[in-house]
Amino acid sequence: MSWTPSERQQERDAYRRSRARRSTAVAVVSTVALVAVAVLALTSSPGWPRVRASFFDWEVAQESFPAILEGLWLNIRVMAVSAVLIVVVAMALALARTLRGPVFFPVRALATGYVDVFRGLPLILVLLLVGFGLPGLRLQGIPTSAVALGTLALVLTYSAYVAEVFRAGIESVHPSQVAAARSLGLTRAQAMRHVVLPQAVRRVVPPLLNDLVALSKDSGLISILGAIDAVRAAQIETARYANFTPYVVAGVLFVALTIPLTRFTDVLARRSGWVGAQSSLAGGGALR
Amino acid sequence: MSPGRLRDPGLQHPPTLDPPLLSVRGVRKAFGDHVVLDGLSLDVRSHQVVVLIGASGSGKSTLLRCIDLLEDVDDGVIELEGQDITDPRLDANAVRARIGMVFQAYNLFPHLRVIDNVTLAPRLVHGTPPEQARADALAVLERVGLAAKAQAFPDELSGGQQQRVAIARALVAKPAVMLLDEVTSALDPELVGEVLSLLTELKSTGLTMVVATHEMGFAREVADEVCFLHEGRVHERGTPAQVLENPREERTREFLRRITG
Numbered sequence: 179m180s181w182t183p184s185e186r187q188q189e190r191d192a193y194r195r196s197r198a199r200r201s202t203a204v205a206v207v208s209t210v211a212l213v214a215v216a217v218l219a220l221t222s223s224p225g226w227p228r229v230r231a232s233f234f235d236w237e238v239a240q241e242s243f244p245a246i247l248e249g250l251w252l253n254i255r256v257m258a259v260s261a262v263l264i265v266v267v268a269m270a271l272a273l274a275r276t277l278r279g280p281v282f283f284p285v286r287a288l289a290t291g292y293v294d295v296f297r298g299l300p301l302i303l304v305l306l307l308v309g310f311g312l313p314g315l316r317l318q319g320i321p322t323s324a325v326a327l328g329t330l331a332l333v334l335t336y337s338a339y340v341a342e343v344f345r346a347g348i349e350s351v352h353p354s355q356v357a358a359a360r361s362l363g364l365t366r367a368q369a370m371r372h373v374v375l376p377q378a379v380r381r382v383v384p385p386l387l388n389d390l391v392a393l394s395k396d397s398g399l400i401s402i403l404g405a406i407d408a409v410r411a412a413q414i415e416t417a418r419y420a421n422f423t424p425y426v427v428a429g430v431l432f433v434a435l436t437i438p439l440t441r442f443t444d445v446l447a448r449r450s451g452w453v454g455a456q457s458s459l460a461g462g463g464a465l466r
Numbered sequence: 467m468s469p470g471r472l473r474d475p476g477l478q479h480p481p482t483l484d485p486p487l488l489s490v491r492g493v494r495k496a497f498g499d500h501v502v503l504d505g506l507s508l509d510v511r512s513h514q515v516v517v518l519i520g521a522s523g524s525g526k527s528t529l530l531r532c533i534d535l536l537e538d539v540d541d542g543v544i545e546l547e548g549q550d551i552t553d554p555r556l557d558a559n560a561v562r563a564r565i566g567m568v569f570q571a572y573n574l575f576p577h578l579r580v581i582d583n584v585t586l587a588p589r590l591v592h593g594t595p596p597e598q599a600r601a602d603a604l605a606v607l608e609r610v611g612l613a614a615k616a617q618a619f620p621d622e623l624s625g626g627q628q629q630r631v632a633i634a635r636a637l638v639a640k641p642a643v644m645l646l647d648e649v650t651s652a653l654d655p656e657l658v659g660e661v662l663s664l665l666t667e668l669k670s671t672g673l674t675m676v677v678a679t680h681e682m683g684f685a686r687e688v689a690d691e692v693c694f695l696h697e698g699r700v701h702e703r704g705t706p707a708q709v710l711e712n713p714r715e716e717r718t719r720e721f722l723r724r725i726t727g
Contacts, residue, residue, distance in 0.1 A: 358573035361534050362587035362635070363563025372586060376577045 249411030268340035296338035328400025347378035493542035504698030520695035566636030626657030
């Protein structure tokens, strides 16, 4: 291409570059100022030396790190197993609610009732009821380990949320898609399987990953049943050193675990094709 | 299958002697208090192109959706090849599989490539082996001039191309009748021609079609019979020359005046 920008365009570009430099400078200054104020406010507070000693002890952090990391590995495994189970159960629930016909009335009613109940129950109550109630039944085949019961409670609660995400996705597919599929002779089930679900699942991937982030944190709640996960390990280390630093270490580890997930969600949500019509704005940048 | 479909179109009796391929008798359809079809009757014979005209809301789309069993009729009978398809005991999926429907907004499946849009029904509904379904799909895409776009996704195509894919998708199962619901209304004026000339070509192969349209030029050129829908019934019917050039009914004249400006 033999195009060279006109003088007017060069002048515009120069102006934009100078604005960009100015914006960067302003951002740096304001960030530094904010951090400085926050640090100053923290360190100049009267109790700071004691807080630093009991929450930010580098030696305790180093000593307790391996145990907490091992606990985190349990969180990761619980999260992975429950994520798979949640997606399966939630999809079954969402599909059950789309069934038509009088035969399926009990299935529909059960699925609706299940979602209503488990969306309303606080997770911590479900954990306590499942964790201490189920083994009390002394039934054959019911697991008694805190990890298995904790995972079960997570699956019970989260599949209710995720079922609603799937259902929203299914309902977001325009009825004309179903009309087109049915007009070709596809059955209701075939239309769901081959036309509605593929589109629905693509649309709900960002909110699903969002729930996965929440799950990764809530996996720490199984510690109340006695499972030695990162939170429980931090508790033990805290007691051992009579110092709260292990909690901070566990917190940092959880954040480090969820940040990649969060960023991945953002990227997916932005990627064209996932969000349909909005993709035409991608790359357009902010309007002046 | 009626004898009319097997016969070579060149050797057929005058159309009036054929039993109707599709017979709509006294069909009523209401949405709440709004009566859209009020005892409408209409016969379509094999190889005939029947064009439905009428104001927006006159029931053209509703009639086509009732014939394709996408809506249940409130009363009346629809017969396809002598079989009452409004009988609730009938397998509606099997009936729909014998009818091709093309929608105003194309309704292609956006997550499937063009070829997969066309092979979906043959594979799932008609049990065609994948290789055969693929060959059939490519052949019909060739007919609509889009074999080169087989691997494209619908949103990579122009509106006219998408509508031609939708026609191919309906055509591939060799339907007894094609229903076309304002298939050019969503297209840019310059793209209308490519779809209409495809329909003209399909008529020449003897395909039976019921076409709802606002394109009076197309109706004049292609229709064997034009039906003017008004107040939920066929208000006036006849050859394009009769209905479009010399309408007997005042309502028809008024409608034609309005749309031709």
